[in-house]
Amino acid sequence: MERSGLITFQGNPLTLVGNSVKLGEKAPDFTVLANDLSPRTLDSYKGKVLIISSVPSLDTSVCDTATRQFNKDAACLSDDIKILTISVDLPFAQARWCGAAGIDKVVTLSDHKDLSFGTNYGMAIKELRLLARGVFVVDRNQKLVYTELVNEVTDQVNFNAALEAAKKALA
Template sequence: MAVTFKGNAVTLMGSQVKAGDKAPNFTVLANDLSEVTLDDTKGSVRLISVVPSIDTGVCDAQTRRFNEEAAKLDNVKVLTVSVDLPFAQKRWCGAHGIENVQTLSDHRDLSFGEAYGVAIKELRLLARSVFVINSNDEVTYAEYVSEVTDHPNYEAAIEAAKAAN
């Protein structure tokens, strides 16, 4: 899949996943620096919102939108993954009243980025994307946004999360 950042082609590292695939495991950091893996949310539907940097306009809007939707979704854990430092994620969430989304940092070793094929080689950021993983750890929805500065298809992701329950 071809992905651009501000109109320039970028290289995604890792293997992209698609609906029907077994969800790859990963290790990221929570805001308190504890390790979090896919297995930590086993038995739940996961909507994973991936953003390049939480402090930018589209990423801010994406995280806020999924935070609002998370309050309406039963048995769905909403995770936002970026390479921002855990401290910055915690500060941003506190400043913006984000309480329904768990922010996770992939800054340490790009474990998530490479497992899901969203690590941008040239920028060491993650490409905007959304994944839904059901309680059996199967990917039921995967969207790789072709232009990193564009919004994802919020409605499709939310419907996929509801259907995966």
């Protein structure tokens, strides 16, 4: 399914591929790659509250800033909350970027192989084969309790709203 008119990149309209997800629904499964090339799915984090940050590429200033901010925020969160940053960057590039940026609390995952996350969450950008910027919070029962799709890809997500939703999901 293709959806138009939801996001832009520097003011230019783009097309999202996949179904949109809705609050209260079960979070769709996905298969992505960890930095060591091992597969990760939604069930890999079963029993945890997840903040899933979808970004186009860690090698851009907005994505870099967002991931650094989530890494900083993660230091103050319960161990029962995991922050995942998913992009289509190659796992090797993600590992190199994390090392250079000192990222040690956020888990970076790659959707480059199948765009499984991107299409299952409606975040795959047809024209660029990148992911749209957004954030999802999934509770311990794998239910979506917060979603945000950023309309302009170069803008940031609402960090505070995502963090508050994750903390509330712990209760």
